[in-house]
Amino acid sequence: MIPRHQAVILILLLVTSIVMSVVLWNLRERAHQRLLQGQASAPTQAPQVAPAEQATLMVASDADDTVTPRVFTLPLPQAAEARARVILGKLFELYAMPGSAHPAPGGASSVAQVFLLPLSGGVARSDSASRAPARSQIAVVNLTGAFASSHPSGIETESLTILSVCATLHANLPAVTQVRFLVDGQQRATLAGHADLTRTYLTADTTPTEGVHP
């Protein structure tokens, strides 16, 4: 026969265990409900992509030493600098494709950044749609070191790359009247041993009609 006080303690412990089990079961259920609610509030729609627009790429050809306009439809961001980077990325993507008329490895990732800076006192030619003179800009194109290091060496091929970049920028962003180049954020003497990368290039010198020789 157990003493009375021990029987009372045993019953109290049993009741406490049952209550704690019920509380824990409820906490578990609440946590499960919160998890399900969190999943329901997760985004189910894909992020909205930039609308597709037409861009003119000035594509170089080593075979006939020309730069020729070609129109592509691309998803283009609204911000001008991001837009310029996407357009130049597409241009370098074409050059990296097998059988390219102007082979240059690297692809779209060859352009690290494009910066557009206003030129003091400069006014670019107005476009026909707005008829308002736009303030002219200088584009600073930051290429990757990997692209510059692997670019084919030669006066003609390096000049065509520079010419096509300048002409492509001007064709899509008419306010860009000057272009400078950096490689990995630093000034570099030449692209691959020949074409000068220290000078400022004027896009007016690169605007073709049908095809242009550098």
Added chain:
Amino acid sequence: MLDAAHGGDDTGASLGSQQEKAFTLALSVRLRSLLAARGFDVVTTRESDVTVDADRRAEIANRAGAMACLSLHATEAGSGVHIFVSSLAAAGQRQFLPWRTAQAAWIPRSLELAGVLNSALSHASITVTLGRVGMPAIDSMACPAVAFEIAPLRSADAPGGQSLDDPAVQARLAEALAAALVEWRSVARGGREP
């Protein structure tokens, strides 16, 4: 003034089995011999596989007061011969010229030289492409200067195809260049004023 491009650590383009620096040096040596035989005083920027920077090349050309300055290059891209004149805007002759844009005062004469080279090479059935380029070495030269880039002679130049490894290509180009410079000498009549 003959400038064999690249040299030393600067190998230039890879041309099949050889490097651009070796090709331009061999062409420079061959052309120097042909010109000397025709009565020219020839100055070269290098006679061996050494590194010569762009400023030193321009310095040699400017000290020589040359009638014509040829910067010799080679590439695997494209075909035929590319003749480039500096893309600097033409400027008037002054007593002192800015080092980085000294060629600006000589642009009209450089364009004339490019025209004479074009005619002579076309006469030798070599396809020529004329262009303008920004190059530190020729931009600092105070003389009629062109960059002369040789690509494999293909299609119309040689139906069977002639790579730069073919010794006959070098001989053919050197002969055509020597003939062109003889023509330029008669045009220039020894004067070097722009």
